[in-house]
Amino acid sequence: MTTPALQAHGLGKSFRGVDAVVSLDLEVAEGEVVGFLGPNGAGKSTTLRMLLGLLRPTTGTASIRGHRAGSREARADVAYVAGDVALWPQLTGAETIELLTSLHGSYDAGYRDELVARFDLDPSRRVRSYSRGNRQKVALIAALATRAPVLLLDEPTSGLDPLMELVFRECVLEAGGRGQAVLLSSHLLAEVEHLCQRVAMIRQGRLMRVAGVEEMRALVDVEFEITGDVGDLSGVAGVEEVTSLVDGVRVRVHGSPGPLLAALATRPVSALRTREASLEEIFLSFYAPASTT
Numbered sequence: 012m013t014t015p016a017l018q019a020h021g022l023g024k025s026f027r028g029v030d031a032v033v034s035l036d037l038e039v040a041e042g043e044v045v046g047f048l049g050p051n052g053a054g055k056s057t058t059l060r061m062l063l064g065l066l067r068p069t070t071g072t073a074s075i076r077g078h079r080a081g082s083r084e085a086r087a088d089v090a091y092v093a094g095d096v097a098l099w100p101q102l103t104g105a106e107t108i109e110l111l112t113s114l115h116g117s118y119d120a121g122y123r124d125e126l127v128a129r130f131d132l133d134p135s136r137r138v139r140s141y142s143r144g145n146r147q148k149v150a151l152i153a154a155l156a157t158r159a160p161v162l163l164l165d166e167p168t169s170g171l172d173p174l175m176e177l178v179f180r181e182c183v184l185e186a187g188g189r190g191q192a193v194l195l196s197s198h199l200l201a202e203v204e205h206l207c208q209r210v211a212m213i214r215q216g217r218l219m220r221v222a223g224v225e226e227m228r229a230l231v232d233v234e235f236e237i238t239g240d241v242g243d244l245s246g247v248a249g250v251e252e253v254t255s256l257v258d259g260v261r262v263r264v265h266g267s268p269g270p271l272l273a274a275l276a277t278r279p280v281s282a283l284r285t286r287e288a289s290l291e292e293i294f295l296s297f298y299a300p301a302s303t304t
Contacts, residue, residue: 014077016041016161016192017062021071023216024057031057033216034071041160044183044193046203046224049213055196056094058213059163062194063091075161087116090159094166094196096150098138104149105134111153123156129178143170155182162186162193168202180205233262233271239279247274 017039024032032054039045049055060066062073064081075085098107108127112118127134130148138146147170154162162183168176176199183193183206197203203210204224211221235241236259244253244262248270252263259282264271268285275283 013040015039015074016043016076017074017194019058019062019071019073022058022061022068022073023070024054024061024066025069030216032061032213035213035216035218037211037218037221039161039192039194041192042187042190043209044187044195044207046207046210047194047196047213048198048200048203048210053213054216055213056165057216059091059165059194059196062163063089088159089161089163090115090154090157091163092147092150092154092165092167094169095143096146098141098146098149100139101137103135103137104132104141104145107138107149108134108153108156111150112156115153115157115159118153118156119158120156122158123152126152126155126182129182130175144172144175147171148175151179151182155186158189158191160191162191164193165196166198167195168197168199176202233264233268234284235259235262235275235280236282237279238281241275241278241280244271244274247271 015038017037019035019037022032022035022037023030035054035058037045047055047058057066061068062075062080064073064079064085067081073080076088078084078088099110102110108123112123130152132145132148132152136145138149141149147167151167154164164183168179171179180202183195187193187206193206195203195206207224209221209223210227212219234256241260244250244260249264249267250262250271251265254261254263262271
């Protein structure tokens with residue numbers, strides 16, 4: 012069997028008896044880009060820090076390419092970008108990139124120069140004069156230039172303008188194409204839809220669901236108007252949610268809507284509409300209940 016580029020098994024972390032992450036199981040293969048989604052406080056950053064070896068797990072294990080997270084071998088194989096980087100204000104952008112890449116141990120100087128141009132960064136300026144977006148560019152250029160086999164990206168496009176977000180997406184797709192594994196924590200669901208093959212959703216420290224983006228988007232909304240009582244649809248194959256509307260019913264279906272349409276054939280339906288649910292709607296359907304507690 013091929014060793015996963017990244018693996019967490021039963022991974023958990025508690026702070027003073029409060030669970031931040033609970034028994035998390037996750038694997039990312041070489042060349043795979045996986046989105047890591049969840050609201051603030053869900054446990055995303057804590058998980059990434061355990062994968063980096065910056066936090067010691069309370070339970071379970073984490074590994075990078077078969078090596079224990081935080082070990083010398085694992086550190087050599089991973090690059091990390093935080094959502095709001097803290098850099099040395101007195102250094103120039105070029106000096107900061109040089110320092111970050113040299114701390115990693117190896118980097119591609121030619122690719123670094125290409126990234127500086129693609130991200131439209133002036134490396135001669137001191138970091139203290141950079142905007143938040145330019146500081147993010149420095150961190151991204153340094154991480155990508157290492158060509159590390161595993162990239163851990165925690166809200167990496169914070170502060171970037173839309174044009175630079177597109178450059179970032181291109182770079183991540185290229186990294187995946189070269190066989191690098193990417194775990195991308197993001198609030199930008201359009202970013203996840205464009206970049207990721209799978210999505211891992213975490214809520215209150217627990218991994219709720221891991222599925223392919225296409226599988227997640229297989230949820231279909233069927234809305235119909237009725238002239239009478241439509242009856243109970245909860246037992247129809249694929250039906251996940253039934254919501255009453257002013258003049259009808261909305262039914263959320265996972266997979267083919269065929270069984271639902273067959274069930275409606277004998278019921279008083281006067282109009283029917285179907286549409287594919289967006290990843291944003293799916294995300295909100297997972298987390299909206301949690302926000303009210």
